[in-house]
Amino acid sequence: MLDRPHLFIDGQWLAPQSGEYFEVFDPSDASLLAKVAAAGRTDVDLAVGAARRAFDEGSWPRLSGHERAGVLRRIADGIRARQDELAVLEVRDNGKPLPEAQWDIADAAGCFDFYADLAARLDDDERPIALGDKRFRASVVRQPVGVAAAVIPWNYPLLMAAWKVAPALAAGCAMVLKPSELTPLSALELATIVNAAGLPPGVLNVLPGLGSEAGAALVEHPGIDKIAFTGSVPTGSRIMQAAAREVKNISLELGGKSPFIVFADSDIEAAVEWIMFGIFWNQGQVCSATSRVLVERSLYPALLQRLSDEAQKIRIGNGLEAGVLLGPLVSAGQHVKVSTAITQGIADGARLICGGKRPAEQDQGWFMQPTVFADVPLNCALWREEIFGPVVCVNPFDTEAEALQLANDSEFGLAAAVMSRDLQRCERVAQALQAGIVWINCSQPTFSELPWGGVKRSGIGRELGEWGLNNYLETKQITRYESSEAWGWYLQ
Incomplete structure (x- = not known):
């Protein structure tokens, strides 16, 4: 000690x-x-x-x-x-x-x-x-x-x-x-x-x-x-x-409840990589975590499957062990908060794709599996409130206008991300997103030279x-x- x-x-x-x-x-x-x-x-x-x-x-x-x-x-x-x-x-x-x-x-x-x-x-x-x-x-x-x-x-x-x-x-x-x-x-x-x-x-x-x-x-x-x-x-x-x-x-x-808009022309491998980086880095205990993912409907099923497959491959354990990419939550209180949010999300009708539990092999410490939800009701706490854990919510959209409406429908405005091969569309969406930080074709990079902060609450x-x-x-x-x-x- x-x-x-x-x-x-x-x-x-x-x-x-x-x-x-x-x-x-x-x-x-x-x-x-x-x-x-x-x-x-x-x-x-x-x-x-x-x-x-x-x-x-x-x-x-x-x-x-x-x-x-x-x-x-x-x-x-x-x-x-x-x-x-x-x-x-x-x-x-x-x-x-x-x-x-x-x-x-x-x-x-x-x-x-x-x-x-x-x-x-x-x-x-x-x-x-x-x-x-x-x-x-x-x-x-x-x-x-x-x-x-x-x-x-x-x-x-x-x-x-x-x-x-x-x-x-x-x-x-x-x-x-x-x-x-x-x-x-x-x-x-x-x-x-x-x-x-x-x-x-x-x-x-x-x-x-x-x-x-x-x-x-x-x-x-x-x-x-x-x-x-x-x-x-x-x-x-x-x-x-x-x-x-x-x-x-x-x-x-x-706080934040940052959206990540993924258009159908995106490379699915790149999208999954950045979604995971945006929510599982630091166990999701990041104010800017892109925890609300909006995927164009034609890409939605394939991306969900790929995201679920890759999330379940992440090695969980003590952060000092080689190869570990997801450590424990910071405290017992935080573990209770995240567990409660997951349980309430299921009760509210969100569809649990993977995770949501303490890993079976981790019976000590405050570990939580990488957790993916789909078809999350827009009025439930899981979609609207900051969870501060490795929990991502994924919903579909049909049009750019709908994606922006869903993304901006939040009391928070810290960060946001957009992914597409169409850079003109990315720039257009970036201008319309109500956030202090917007990432294009990535999530979470932070530099000492650039301003950090948000709008709204x-x-x-x-x-x-x-x-x-x-x-x-x-x-x-x-x-x-x-x-x-x-x-x-x-x-x-």
Whole structure:
């Protein structure tokens, strides 16, 4: 068992003021993996105070972008130096297969490198503007927003931390990071890495703890200027309410129920591959998972059969075992949620094609077979609500207009995908899909350079790219009167 008895506050490892700890379990066998310090309200006060001092009095926001970039690059190097160790830790903490975890750790390092480049460009960001008869000269500058709170989910523990920490540091902010209580271990390792990289004390503080305690105290804290959250719609709504009281800057990346439209001229092998990648990657525990598949009717029977055949071939097991491509769900609670959704879907009249059960050979841990449903009633929870598991719903359509109507008939609008050999049709459909992210002839590729976020109830704002950096910057205009003549409005 691992012990993580301390919180990272003001560059130091401190025991929680309450003396409280919580347990973290290995989802592959339900064994106790670690005991972790549980931050409470007093610890949140300490961490926010440290971040406040680091921002208001410290050097970090006053360094040049090039100087901050150097620290971010050392953080990236520190992650890469421990890539194998961190990947194994993610597997044991989250359950995902090792190749996925290795991909995630490499992405996290790349994210810090990307924002290092953007930090360096901030040095040249002032934009002079000549106005009117040149009596005035104005410039537009961008400055860090202040102290940010980041609350991240359990499905991509280190990567989701990087998506928020890297742009915040690049902008010159100080931050308090609250990882999920289900998967806090890699965030604590990130604290060690940033410390070794020379980040000044207090600029990044890491507080594992329960959402109802540490998370609530953090987002409500008056010393926080900015809240960045990734998670469920209900929690995001509560954060909006808390932020509204003090009109705090927020960005929210919430749920999804993303559609994947497959036209009849698609290559069936490519379609099945991308459908599987879109729903079985990370056990379907992905906010953007393309869990609603719409297939043109003439292709529908053949695609269902091929998808069922291939889904049943996926090797399920402990993510550290060679060849495993589907690990366990993250927790007992998540297993219950997914199992309940499957049972209710059958009761609602959806046709179960394959899966839907715990694998017979996996009697420990929180495993679920890859599950395919067809002919799913459009008003049932299985079709309309986020399941966050390896469960895909497949329905037929007859026309492009019908496909778009079905795809857009959702309270969510995070992502969508379309597949066809007719690229003009793909582009037309992509423009009409109500989503912040649209993939053509693929599903799920994500790049640090491109914006990530959704419309409708899928959230507010965008992460990644320059849009992610803008989350942590305020824009200021500075206007100077330059004319040698008096203004002469009141005094002649």
